Amino acid sequence: MPPKIGVYLCHCYGEIGKILDLEKLSQQAGKWRGVAASIHYPGLCSADGLEIIAEDVRQGRVDRVVVGACSPAVHRDTFLRLARQVGLNEHFLERCNLREQCTRAHRDQPALAMAKARNLLKMAVGRLSPAESFEPVSSSTSRSVLVVGGGIAGLTAAENLARAGVNVTLVEKSPFLGGKVARLHRYYPRFCSPRCGLEVLMARLLATGRVTVHTLTEVTGVRGTAGNFTVELLKQPRYVKDACTGCGACLEVCPVEVAPSAALPPGRQRAIEGPGLFPYPLNYAVNRVFCRGKSCSRCVEVCPAGAIDLDQEEDRLSIGVDAIILAAGWEPYDAGRINNYGYGRLPGVITSMDLEVLARPDGPTGGQLIRSHDKKPVRRVAFIQCAGSRDKQHLAYCSGVCCAATLKQIDYVRAVAPGAGIFVFYMDIRTPGNLEELYRRAREEHGAVFIRGNPYAVEWDPVAEELVVTADDTLSGSRIAVRAELVVLATGMVPCAVPAFERLEKDTTGFITGHLPCSPMEVRRAGIYVAGCAQEPMDVSTSVKSALAAAAECLATIQNQSVVVPPVVERHKCDRCGRCVEECPYGACSFDTDGYPAVNPPACRGCGICQGGCPLRCIYLPGFSSREMAGLIEAVDTGSMDEQPCVLAFLCANDAYPALDLAGTRGNSYGANILTVRVPCAGAVNAGWINDALLSGIDGVLVVGCRTTECHYGRGTSLAESRVNNLRETLQRMLVEPERVQVLTAGIEDGQSLVAAIKRFVKQLQELGPNPFKE
Amino acid sequence: MPPKVNLQKCDGCRAESEALCVQICPGDLMALDENNGKAYCRSARDCWDCMSCVKACPNGAIETRLPYQLGYYPAKLIPLVGSNKISWTVVDIHGKVERFTFKNRND
Secondary structure (H helix, E strand, O other): OOOOEEEEEEOHHHOOOOOOOHHHHHHHHHOOOOEEEEEEEOOOOOHHHHHHHHHHHHOOOOOEEEEEEOOOOOOHHHHHHHHHHHOOOHHHEEEEEOHHHHHOOOOOOHHHHHHHHHHHHHHHHHHHOOOOOOOOOOOOOOOEEEEEOOOHHHHHHHHHHHHOOOEEEEEOOOOOOOOOHHHOOOEOOOOEOHHHHHHHHHHHHHHHOOEEEEOOEEEEEEEEEOOEEEEEEEEOOOOEOOOOOOOOHHHHHOOOEOOOOOOOOOOOOEOEEOOOOOOOOOOOEEOOOOOOHHHOOHHHHHOOOOOEOOOOOOEEEEEEEOEEEEOOOEEEOOHHHOHHHOOOOOOOEEEHHHHHHHHOOOOOOOOOOEOOOOOOEOOEEEEEEEEOOOOOOOOOOOOOOHHHHHHHHHHHHHHHOOOOEEEEEEOOOOOOHHHHHHHHHHHHOOOOEEEEOOOOEEEEEOOOOEEEEEEEEOOOOEEEEEEEOEEEEEEOEEEOOOHHHOOOOEOOOOOEOOEOOOEOOEOOOOOEEEOHHHOOOOOHHHHHHHHHHHHHHHHHHHOOOOOOOOOEEOOOOOOOOOHHHHHOOOOOEEEOOOOOEEEOHHHOOOOOHHHHHOOOOOEEOOOOOHHHHHHHHHOOOHHHOOOOOOEEEEEEOOOHHHHHHHHHHOOOOOOOOEEEEEEOOHHHOOHHHHHHHHHOOOOEEEEEEOOHHHOOOOOHHHHHHHHHHHHHHHHHHOOOOHHHEEEEEOOOOOHHHHHHHHHHHHHHHHHHOOOOOOO | OOEEEOOOOOOHHHHOOOOHHHHHOOOOOEEEOOOOOOEEEOOHHHOOOOOHHHHHOOOOOEEEOOOOOOOOOOOEEEEEEOOOEEEEEEEOOOOOEEEEEEEOOOO
């Protein structure tokens, strides 16, 4: 059945109508092939205007609609809602930009504006004639999420997802949940015990009954995409069965003492570990790195429940989930690598995480600050800020939390040693927001001495049996030596490495983060979200916030409300070269069981990078099939430009298209010979379209994308550049000037410079003369 | 004269199953080099100069050198393939350029 296209032109209450002769245009359009109705109206977006279109569709007079009015960025939902109301497929509604990119931009050349409007309308009709309808794809999913990491971020995300009715699998590589937060003594700003918050969280999490917890488990492999991940888990043996009652009899007999860290004395910690103050899970666990094994077996003998089994073996399991939240957390930077501070060599040099353990009532010294070698109380404490941070040799970045953590720890020191001297060596104290109050309190109430200078050495004075910290005080310009019994190194945060996720894109500091600032939680593999310190260094409250954000974004995906219509694969043309699978920035495209590429709807973001790279043009977004694009390009009347070169510009819908809209609105005129096509991303432009344009006699083709670093889909612009460069080389061999095809970049506010670049391009084309393919 | 592959531009169609030139060659002459994953013509004498591979290559990496009976270098014959058009650029030995554009159906 031939298409019945309706062309509806809008006067925009005079703005379009006073420059374009819509009556004439409408008459001309009515004679084009496939056009069944052609109407102009003062304001199509008004209720009456919409009703005209709706009535025509309902009566069956038209089945495809071209709206020649404002930019598609304006009144977007007005017309989409209309299409849904009357049951018109969304892809049968084509917007034609007669205002921003025609009458506003060319108000001084009405004749040329008229020619451009005719061309734009013809292109829209040409594209719509061969268009096919697409039904929105939806697939049902069982809604389950894997959370990697049982720290505060992982627990928060798991708890919120579970409360929203999602089945959650929580994986933690250590024997106990709680992560780094469970090891802290207090957290700021309230100075409450973290165990309190964790308990509440854990109780709510367990109450949902939807969370499966795997401790001592690591992710070894991830396959699939959003809505369809298969995750391989490796579960290390715990050597203690669920019968464990947590009585602690094993701890009493275990002969192997384990120090909490390189700088701390062994306390009550043994090779068999209890859950500490935050008891989840309650079962003890044997650390086989230290355990002497079956030759000792004292714990096995003494256990009243008979729960210890040193023969347990590792277990592998594979689970299917819809989405993954990566909350693998952080490790303190290895202080032993900062040679001049003597960590691990000098007694009394500890890190801030060590001080947390030391300050805890269940720590090796029972919460007292005493010297490890002679058990005397500590009288002078020195804190060294930025130990290894903001230093190119170690961590180039600021971890952002160490300043506040030290100020908090000054509180600890004051609580147990009211008379102790406290010295803080710092480069800059960074306490944004209300944390400034901590800084004020440390100086004014606790009497801590702040010395601005990065110490160059910590040495041991064997005579006085003290540590000596030497630094240049950069404020007074003098050299300072501070004697102390305890030196606390405020080391920075390093992301935990999870080998299964090594291939995810990282920022320059090694943290895994999404597109900043637009979608920070979703990494560039659809369906994987990042929360907590896996994303960037952050404190506890920020971790909780990020976990909530990740849970919210994750929910939106797994609720299966797809916002884009994924591309279609024409199997009879496809030769399975795998470019689309390779180039999809979201991993949404994969080979299905028949060996053909298939797109996973929840993972697809509709960038069209697959269609840009397809050599056979057999994968395409609705509206971009080779028939539609050929129809659009052939509709261009290259002879109507009044001696001006005819230019076809593919504009990225994110930045370039609105930038040109803005330029038109501001009255930056750029010649009516620029015909624009809106594409989802510069990477969606197929080289075949450019060939088509050149073969149809179009003098020059522009591909305008976002700036390379700003592309919403990562590599869109750079892919477009490499594809176009390839084509340009071929053109050169054919003795066609390669300058006829260019890639430009523009930010959303760069309308003016984009117009200037377009003018330069047109000038260049004028010098080159007409397209050699023109007959 | 056989097709000449520009190794800089050829990506072996990502070495996924068969490259496009390998699939299309009617004489089954194109193959992927196992060492570098790039395409090459494995039997130059058998090539008929049908130029199917040149048209199929998505990267424009293949060039056919004309046989001497037709024209010495720099004579060239280069296609540009659109959705429903193909254009042939013919350069003769004097450097004179002619272009022929035809309608066809590729969709």
